[in-house]
Amino acid sequence: MSILPVRAWRALSARGPRYAWHKVLRRSLGRWPSWKRRLVYADPRHYWTMRGGHDYFREQEGQAARTDRIEWLADRIAAYRPASILEVGCGYGKLLRALRARLDCHLVGVDFSATQLTQARSFLGGLARVDVALASGTRLPFIDGAFDMVVTSAVILHNPPPQAEQIRREILRVARRFAAHNEETSVSYNRYGYDTAAWYRGEGLDLVECGPIPADLEPESSQFCVARLPYDLPDELSTRLG
Numbered sequence: 001m002s003i004l005p006v007r008a009w010r011a012l013s014a015r016g017p018r019y020a021w022h023k024v025l026r027r028s029l030g031r032w033p034s035w036k037r038r039l040v041y042a043d044p045r046h047y048w049t050m051r052g053g054h055d056y057f058r059e060q061e062g063q064a065a066r067t068d069r070i071e072w073l074a075d076r077i078a079a080y081r082p083a084s085i086l087e088v089g090c091g092y093g094k095l096l097r098a099l100r101a102r103l104d105c106h107l108v109g110v111d112f113s114a115t116q117l118t119q120a121r122s123f124l125g126g127l128a129r130v131d132v133a134l135a136s137g138t139r140l141p142f143i144d145g146a147f148d149m150v151v152t153s154a155v156i157l158h159n160p161p162p163q164a165e166q167i168r169r170e171i172l173r174v175a176r177r178f179a180a181h182n183e184e185t186s187v188s189y190n191r192y193g194y195d196t197a198a199w200y201r202g203e204g205l206d207l208v209e210c211g212p213i214p215a216d217l218e219p220e221s222s223q224f225c226v227a228r229l230p231y232d233l234p235d236e237l238s239t240r241l242g
């Protein structure tokens, strides 16, 4: 493992001073989470634009536990046999790829980080009927009821409460039958932590399943839930969307 100045120099040569500064702060403020939140995480979109890219991809793909969790999630989601899926905050496309291996339906991912999407385009390249686009979950560029199921995995938790609420409302708007979420309930410098299942219950919506993720590194704070939505699709739109 190389020391911080060496890593900083490598980061500077690879992606310039803003990225290097971001990396130094992220790596050096471990013992001061409130400062880390203020200095590194004030703007989640900026954070993820800095964080995304080849280093992040390599780091994540090197963790077997992360793959186990995604495989578990993909199995659960595929069990609903959705006619189409939107993943909000698709990152570099790990879940979309696992879903493609299980389902034939149209898969769409959006993310507000351009660097994550560049990586996703390469990781998902060549897979049929998978599209990704740059967009924020707070304002989804889709018509009402455009997708049979909308999924988030470790996304809403990265947004402060007002944005988290906007994302949930947008999901309810564009989803027809199901909304499925893997969202941690614990808090850290870059994680707000929400009880998504409680939010759905508070909205008077039914949950078809809810529980911890056995394959998670922190099962006690992990949560996977699927809400059944009351969307009443007009006949004409239903035929068009399939």
Ligand SMILES: C[S@@+](CC[C@H](N)C(=O)[O-])C[C@H]1O[C@@H](n2cnc3c(N)ncnc32)[C@H](O)[C@@H]1O
Residues within 6 Å of the ligand: 044, 048, 049, 088, 089, 090, 091, 092, 093, 094, 095, 110, 111, 112, 113, 116, 135, 136, 137, 138, 152, 153, 154, 155, 156, 158, 159, 163, 167
């Ligand atoms: C921890 S990664 C998870 C990626 C992917 N869902 C997975 O499980 O592999 C979180 C991703 O959510 C994205 N994200 C967070 N908030 C978002 C928002 N409001 N709109 C769009 N993307 C968002 C980040 O850019 C990042 O790529």
